[in-house]
Amino acid sequence: xxxxxxxRATVQKMQVKGLExxxxxxxxxTSLDDILKALELSKGAFYYHFQSKExxxxxIVQHLLFRKxxxxxxxxxxGREDPFRCIExxxxxxxxxxxxxxxxxxxxxxxxxxxxxxxxENISRYLNDICKVWEVNLVTSLQKGKSDGYxxxxxxxxxxxxxxxxxxxxxxxxMVSGNASMxxxxxxxxxxxxxKSMSLKSSF
Amino acid sequence: xxxxxxxRATVQKMQVKGLExxxxxxxxxTSLDDILKALELSKGAFYYHFQSKExxxxxIVQHLLFRKxxxxxxxxxxGREDPFRCIExxxxxxxxxxxxxxxxxxxxxxxxxxxxxxxxENISRYLNDICKVWEVNLVTSLQKGKSDGYxxxxxxxxxxxxxxxxxxxxxxxxMVSGNASMxxxxxxxxxxxxxKSMSLKSSF
DNA sequence: TAAAGAACCGACTTTCTGGTCTGATAACGC
DNA sequence: GCGTTATCAGACCAGAAAGTCGGTTCTTTA
Numbered sequence: 278x279x280x281x282x283x284x285r286a287t288v289q290k291m292q293v294k295g296l297e298x299x300x301x302x303x304x305x306x307t308s309l310d311d312i313l314k315a316l317e318l319s320k321g322a323f324y325y326h327f328q329s330k331e332x333x334x335x336x337i338v339q340h341l342l343f344r345k346x347x348x349x350x351x352x353x354x355x356g357r358e359d360p361f362r363c364i365e366x367x368x369x370x371x372x373x374x375x376x377x378x379x380x381x382x383x384x385x386x387x388x389x390x391x392x393x394x395x396x397x398e399n400i401s402r403y404l405n406d407i408c409k410v411w412e413v414n415l416v417t418s419l420q421k422g423k424s425d426g427y428x429x430x431x432x433x434x435x436x437x438x439x440x441x442x443x444x445x446x447x448x449x450x451x452m453v454s455g456n457a458s459m460x461x462x463x464x465x466x467x468x469x470x471x472x473k474s475m476s477l478k479s480s481f
Numbered sequence: 482x483x484x485x486x487x488x489r490a491t492v493q494k495m496q497v498k499g500l501e502x503x504x505x506x507x508x509x510x511t512s513l514d515d516i517l518k519a520l521e522l523s524k525g526a527f528y529y530h531f532q533s534k535e536x537x538x539x540x541i542v543q544h545l546l547f548r549k550x551x552x553x554x555x556x557x558x559x560g561r562e563d564p565f566r567c568i569e570x571x572x573x574x575x576x577x578x579x580x581x582x583x584x585x586x587x588x589x590x591x592x593x594x595x596x597x598x599x600x601x602e603n604i605s606r607y608l609n610d611i612c613k614v615w616e617v618n619l620v621t622s623l624q625k626g627k628s629d630g631y632x633x634x635x636x637x638x639x640x641x642x643x644x645x646x647x648x649x650x651x652x653x654x655x656m657v658s659g660n661a662s663m664x665x666x667x668x669x670x671x672x673x674x675x676x677k678s679m680s681l682k683s684s685f
Numbered sequence: 686t687a688a689a690g691a692a693c694c695g696a697c698t699t700t701c702t703g704g705t706c707t708g709a710t711a712a713c714g715c
Numbered sequence: 716g717c718g719t720t721a722t723c724a725g726a727c728c729a730g731a732a733a734g735t736c737g738g739t740t741c742t743t744t745a
Contacts, residue, residue, distance in 0.1 A: 450651075
């Protein structure tokens with residue numbers, strides 16, 4: 278294989294497997310050997326491509342996590358009309374994906390945020406940045422919704438956005454240790470009620 | 482000091498400091514030496530009172546955590562009237578406490594749940610039990626609220642309870658890495674809106 | 686007051702983990 | 716063909732962490 282291609286393939290493999298294991302067992306509870314063993318690679322290979330375990334994690338956050346969060350939680354909302362319906366669909370498909378795929382990136386984000394909080398300022402910053410992008414996107418969408426007549430101007434867009442994010446992080450945390458599909462159903466019902474109570478054009 | 486008293490005092494000291502450090506730095510990221518150093522105690526003392534680090538953690542969960550969660554999140558709701566107002570006050574004071582006291586036990590519970598999930602089934606079970614007690618209490622309170630005419634019977638009590646818990650876990654996770662007091666204010670506003678949309682006797 | 690045992694000390698062992706370093710090997714330019 | 720370099724293998728190291736164990740000190744009790 279061509280050199281630069283092989284290099285990129287190796288890096289990619291490491292990042293994908295790294296994210297998978299870090300998510301499953303936690304960053305601090307997963308050793309480099311765990312990852313390298315699963316890939317049948319060596320320490321030499323790892324430290325050729327990355328400077329440290331921290332550097333490795335940051336590359337995962339920036340390349341994999343950010344893109345996944347963007348495509349699953351941000352892009353489907355960006356620029357669209359009817360924010361409530363739009364956000365609702367977005368959350369629904371993210372939760373559905375989580376049930377079959379066992380890994381939805383919104384939750385991975387929340388999970389990592391709580392793991393690194395107070396333990397690694399550097400990594401926390403990158404995670405918070407992603408979170409911020411999501412938040413800004415939600416707020417923008419809601420503001421546009423006001424202009425387009427989907428909700429009244431007196432509602433607090435930032436408050437709603439935070440509430441949506443919080444409830445999503447939280448329900449995913451509950452889902453891992455319980456009846457996931459039932460929780461997902463009940464959650465969607467409640468978020469719909471919540472949205473409905475603020476919605477002007479009653480498309481519900 | 483009397484022996485059995487001294488013994489219990491030592492155990493208590495270890496548990497309190499252990500909970501504090503486990504919460505701050507995470508269980509897997511806190512060594513026994515960290516705890517023992519802070520208390521000026523030795524390994525010998527620790528393994529005299531506890532069988533292992535896991536056993537130690539379980540004793541903390543059962544004795545400290547459970548009681549604190551009970552007194553701060555369950556007792557204030559149990560048997561009372563007007564569930565929405567009651568739950569609202571309860572969450573508010575928990576969040577307020579979190580801002581000054583830096584440690585509210587509802588969040589500690591959620592935090593630990595995510596840390597141990599998939600990593601220690603044993604400890605996870607104990608944490609889930611506490612969570613379940615909270616949930617049952619919320620559901621019971623809401624059911625009673627229906628009888629007392631505070632909300633209509635068609636609302637799904639389990640769904641509402643899960644939604645409350647999820648939003649609370651989530652907002653606390655967001656608070657650690659952001660503007661806590663602003664988030665708290667916005668959160669309480671949103672949860673009030675949510676409650677209001679289901680409330681019959683409009684005490685709001 | 687002296688034996689018994691509870692409570693504790695701290696050095697030691699074992700295992701694991703992040704990180705380093707010396708080579709090996711295959712692709713690449715010339 | 717030949718030196719160069721990118722890519723990787725794996726032995727090795729230092730430090731940390733959980734857990735062990737023989738010994739010490741203090742309290743109770745007979």
